[in-house]
Amino acid sequence: MAFSLAGVLWAVTKVTPASAIQTRQVSYIVSQNGDALIGRVGAEYRQDVPLSEVPEHVQHAVLAAENRSFYSDPGISPKGLIRALMNNARGGDTQGGSTITQQYAKNVYLSHERTMTRKIREMVLAIKIDLQYSKEQILEWYLNTIYFGRGAYGIEAAADVYFGKSARDLTPAEGAVLAATIRSPAQYDPTEDPFPAMYRFDYVMRTMYAAGWLDRETAYNAPYPQVKPKEGSAINRLDGPNGYIVERVREELATLGYDQVALESGGLTVVTTIDARKQAAAVNAVGIAFQSQPAGMKKALVSLDPQTGAIRAYYGGSVGLGNLDYARSPQPVGSAFKPVVLSTALSDGYSLSTYLNGTSPRWFAGGVKIENAGNASCNPCSILEATRRSVNTAYFDLTLQVGAKNVAEMGHKLGVPEAYGSTPTLQDPDGVTYPGIGLGGYDVRPVDMAAVYSVFANGGYRVQPHFVTQIIDRNGVVIFDRNSDRTRALPAAVTHDVTYALEQVLQSGTGYARQLAYGRPAAGKTGSVQRGKTDDNQDAWFVGFTPQLATAVWVGNEYNEPLRESSGRVVFGSGLPGLTWKTYMDSALRGEPVEDFPEPSWVGGSYRG
Numbered sequence: 159m160a161f162s163l164a165g166v167l168w169a170v171t172k173v174t175p176a177s178a179i180q181t182r183q184v185s186y187i188v189s190q191n192g193d194a195l196i197g198r199v200g201a202e203y204r205q206d207v208p209l210s211e212v213p214e215h216v217q218h219a220v221l222a223a224e225n226r227s228f229y230s231d232p233g234i235s236p237k238g239l240i241r242a243l244m245n246n247a248r249g250g251d252t253q254g255g256s257t258i259t260q261q262y263a264k265n266v267y268l269s270h271e272r273t274m275t276r277k278i279r280e281m282v283l284a285i286k287i288d289l290q291y292s293k294e295q296i297l298e299w300y301l302n303t304i305y306f307g308r309g310a311y312g313i314e315a316a317a318d319v320y321f322g323k324s325a326r327d328l329t330p331a332e333g334a335v336l337a338a339t340i341r342s343p344a345q346y347d348p349t350e351d352p353f354p355a356m357y358r359f360d361y362v363m364r365t366m367y368a369a370g371w372l373d374r375e376t377a378y379n380a381p382y383p384q385v386k387p388k389e390g391s392a393i394n395r396l397d398g399p400n401g402y403i404v405e406r407v408r409e410e411l412a413t414l415g416y417d418q419v420a421l422e423s424g425g426l427t428v429v430t431t432i433d434a435r436k437q438a439a440a441v442n443a444v445g446i447a448f449q450s451q452p453a454g455m456k457k458a459l460v461s462l463d464p465q466t467g468a469i470r471a472y473y474g475g476s477v478g479l480g481n482l483d484y485a486r487s488p489q490p491v492g493s494a495f496k497p498v499v500l501s502t503a504l505s506d507g508y509s510l511s512t513y514l515n516g517t518s519p520r521w522f523a524g525g526v527k528i529e530n531a532g533n534a535s536c537n538p539c540s541i542l543e544a545t546r547r548s549v550n551t552a553y554f555d556l557t558l559q560v561g562a563k564n565v566a567e568m569g570h571k572l573g574v575p576e577a578y579g580s581t582p583t584l585q586d587p588d589g590v591t592y593p594g595i596g597l598g599g600y601d602v603r604p605v606d607m608a609a610v611y612s613v614f615a616n617g618g619y620r621v622q623p624h625f626v627t628q629i630i631d632r633n634g635v636v637i638f639d640r641n642s643d644r645t646r647a648l649p650a651a652v653t654h655d656v657t658y659a660l661e662q663v664l665q666s667g668t669g670y671a672r673q674l675a676y677g678r679p680a681a682g683k684t685g686s687v688q689r690g691k692t693d694d695n696q697d698a699w700f701v702g703f704t705p706q707l708a709t710a711v712w713v714g715n716e717y718n719e720p721l722r723e724s725s726g727r728v729v730f731g732s733g734l735p736g737l738t739w740k741t742y743m744d745s746a747l748r749g750e751p752v753e754d755f756p757e758p759s760w761v762g763g764s765y766r767g
Contacts, residue, residue, distance in 0.1 A: 185426040187407050190470075190627070194434035197396055197404035200422055205314040209298040211326045212313055215372065216333035217297065220313075222365035223337035223358075225258040228297070233259040233288030234281045259284040262300045265419050305419045306336055307343025308388060320385050330372060331380040334362040343418045344408045349388045353579040356382055399441055401478030402485065403432060403625065410626050414638060425632030430625050431468035436461060436746040440471035443742035447734050451724050454716050455734075458484035458604040459742060460623075461709040464612035466642040467621030469605075470707065471746065488578055488601035489712055493548045494685030494699040494731065495569070495598035497656055498610065500545060502560045502568040504652045509762030510542040510659055516552035526593075528554045545659040546667035548684065550597055557596025566591040571647050573609035573620055574602055598685055604710045607701050612708035614657050614681070617756075618648035651759035657681050658758035664702070672700065672736040675744045678752050680704050682739070684731030694720035694728055700735035702743070705753040709743060711735040 187197040209217070221228050235257050256264070263283035287296060306316035316336050317325040328336070338358035339346045348355035359382060367377035396404055407428060411421055420426065440459050448455060459473040474483035503512070516536030519529040528551045530536075536549050544552035557565055566584040570576055574583055584600045585591045592599070602610075609623050621644045629638035648656075660681035663669045668684045682702020689696040696718045701710040713735045715721050721729040729735075 185421050185424060185428065187404055187428045187430060189430060189432045189434040189437070190468075191434070192429060194432075194437075196400050196430060196432060197407075199404065199408075206302040206312060207314045207325055209294055209301070211324075212298075212301055213326060213328060213333065215330040215366075216313065216325065216328050216336070217301070218366055218369070218371035219330065219333035219337040219362055220297075220301065220340070221258070222369060222371065223334075223362045224261070224340055226365065226369055228258050229293050231257055231259075233257060233284040235260070256280075257284065258300050259288055259296055262296060262303065263287060265303060265305075265423075266299075304340055305343060305417075305422055307339050307347050307418060309422070311422075321383065322386055329383065330366070330376055331359075331363070332383045334359050334366070335383055335385065337362050342412050344405075344412050347388065348382070348385050350405075351579050353581070357580070397478040398476060399437075399473045399478070402474035402483045403430070403472050405483065406472070406486070407625050410624060411629075414626065414629075416629065416638070427630040428626060429628040429630070431463075431466075431470060431627050432472065432625070433470040433746075436471040439745035440473045440742050443738050443745065444473055444476075446741055447738040451734065452722075454719065455721070456484050456714045456716060457734075457738065458487070458712045459709065459738065460485050460605045460608040461707050461742065461746065462608050462612055462623050463706070464615035464703065464708045465621070467609070467612070467623045468627065468642070469623055469625055471709075471742070472605075472625075484712065484714070485604045488583075488603050489714060490598060490600070490687040490697050491602045491607060492598040492685030492687040492697060492699055492731070493550070493553075494607060494683050494701045494710075495595070495600075495602070496545065496548065496553050496685075497614065497660060497683055498569045498572060499553055499557050499560070499565050499596045500541065500656055500659060501572065501648055501652060502565050503541065503556055504655055504761050505568070505648065506560055506564070507762050508541060508556075508560075509760060510540065510545075510655055510758070511760075512541045512762065513538040514541060514544055514549075514552040514555055515539065516544055516547075516549040518549075518551050520551040520555070522554065522558070522593075526554075528597075542659050542662065545683075546662040548663075548668045553596050554593060557593045562591045562593045562595050565595050569595075569602075569610070571620075572613050573623075573647075574606050578603070598687065604712045607699070607712075608708050608710040611682075611701050611703050611710065613647050614653045614660070615703040615705055615708050616644070616653075617650045618646060618653040619644040620647040649761075650756075651761045654756045654759045655761055657755050660702070661755065669700065669702070669732055669736060671732060672702075672740040674704070674740065674747070676752065678704060678747065679754050680743065681755065684736065686730045689718060689720060692720070694722065695730065696721055698729045698731045698733065698735050700731050700739040702739055704743070704747065705755065706750060707743065707746060709739055711739045711742075713738075 185199050188195055260280050264280050267283055302312040305311055308319040310316040310319045313325045317323055317328055321332055346355045346358050363377045366372035367374055407430060444457055461471040462469045472485055474485035475481060516539030518533045518535050519527055521527055530550050536543060539549055539552045569584050577583055584595060605623055613620050621642055627640050628636060631637050660683055663683055664673050664680055669682050674680045680702055685699035686695045687697040698713045698721060713729060723729055
């Protein structure tokens with residue numbers, strides 16, 4: 159069947175000169191209901207150069223990254239064709255290994271739909287292009303049209319936006335950096351995450367050596383070149399919180415199989431999960447809470463629908479695209495991580511009535527001294543009371559009892575990724591998780607803390623946080639429509655008890671001042687991280703939820719400076735983070751039904767001493 163289709167397509171497919179084709183169209187990123195434009199993205203920067211202006215070592219870097227056999231293959235990869243046919247027969251996707259000629263054919267002549275017909279057309283075009291034009295001509299066209307990220311189409315524009323120079327002046331290492339970005343510009347831009355970019359750079363350099371295109375000394379010892387800060391083009395650069403949303407959408411589209419080319423030139427409409435009203439509420443809440451506070455304070459807010467994982471509001475900072483996104487920047491999480499310990503304990507047979515020793519200070523094995531805030535003591539102290547009052551000594555003891563490694567495993571089960579880039583989470587560099595995890599001693603991103611708390615709001619089900627709900631092509635055809643999958647992370651009974659304990663935090667505990675308006679039931683936890691052996695904090699959190707929204711708020715300072723309000727008062731979780739959380743939640747939930755939480759299940763019985 160596939161071969162018959164290929165024959166028909168061969169007969170009808172014509173290769174139009176590239177100069178006669180205009181395919182690039184701006185794409186639009188819109189809110190949940192299409193009622194607000196979040197970003198408009200498209201290619202603006204392209205400057206063609208002849209192949210003679212591109213150093214041979216840069217050409218070789220691109221071949222090493224994308225198609226080492228370019229000069230000997232017939233324009234297609236036979237192995238890729240077989241893999242595509244087998245995937246199609248099994249009902250999987252149609253992606254096979256694409257040569258440079260295939261990539262050129264797809265980007266210039268075809269749409270980005272993921273069908274077998276499109277894949278066969280791509281291969282037919284690639285073979286015809288290979289037969290009609292020289293390899294040098296094809297490579298020149300490819301180098302002038304391929305997307306390198308940062309709004310740059312073609313090697314000349316890429317050399318400028320990454321290194322501030324012309325392509326003819328690129329070094330082998332700089333050529334390898336640019337070649338490394340082709341596979342996924344969002345993933346391999348070194349200013350976004352240096353670890354994947356450097357890993358891909360090493361691969362390109364060593365492949366060049368293996369092919370005989372580079373000497374061993376340069377391939378293995380050349381330092382990673384200095385790259386210009388990311389600025390973006392006039393269309394792609396967005397100031398303010400929307401810029402971070404656009405960048406996260408780019409990344410998510412890449413994981414869905416829609417690369418930067420599809421977004422930058424495909425004329426797509428990307429419908430996001432962002433609720434325009436809730437997004438405005440988030441920006442407004444930050445503005446209200448920090449209007450008279452020191453300018454150096456950094457903050458993040460992520461709010462998602464616990465039932466679907468749809469991110470309804472996202473604030474990663476005020477500056478915009480090209481700057482650090484604090485909503486996805488790992489930070490020490492402090493006592494906001496205690497519900498993960500609680501989930502571990504309740505899953506292991508403990509109950510909210512289990513008694514612990516909350517005396518302060520307490521000395522533990524290895525000379526570890528733990529104190530409670532204000533040296534308050536609670537002995538005997540039920541787990542419920544220890545949660546309500548955020549008793550450190552009791553929770554450190556509980557972490558020792560249930561096992562720090564088990565707490566880390568629970569954190570991963572609830573939504574903390576196993577690693578950020580190439581760095582494992584919830585453990586030290588030696589691979590060991592220490593008991594300090596029980597007091598939030600490890601770094602977690604605000605978006606992941608919102609995901610963790612959403613499990614409690616969702617009766618124990620975990621859903622993947624996401625931005626993209628639908629993709630519509632330039633012809634108005636829906637080419638992607640998300641179905642949210644959920645997995646059981648905790649028994650419902652355990653989540654009922656965790657929620658009940660976190661309700662007490664707002665009703666009479668450390669989050670008392672942040673009860674929501676009109677008596678709306680809510681649950682949450684404060685968190686703060688001390689700055690060395692001082693009375694100051696360096697991070698402060700408030701993470702909480704209702705049945706409709708789970709929201710995490712983080713506040714910190716550049717260079718871990720003392721976190722103090724303009725009045726000089728130390729910032730704790732119930733302070734500026736809690737104020738931001740309450741202001742946002744009251745506004746975001748205005749007009750929505752008031753929903754109650756389930757009654758506690760009292761797993762584990764009424765007493766365990």
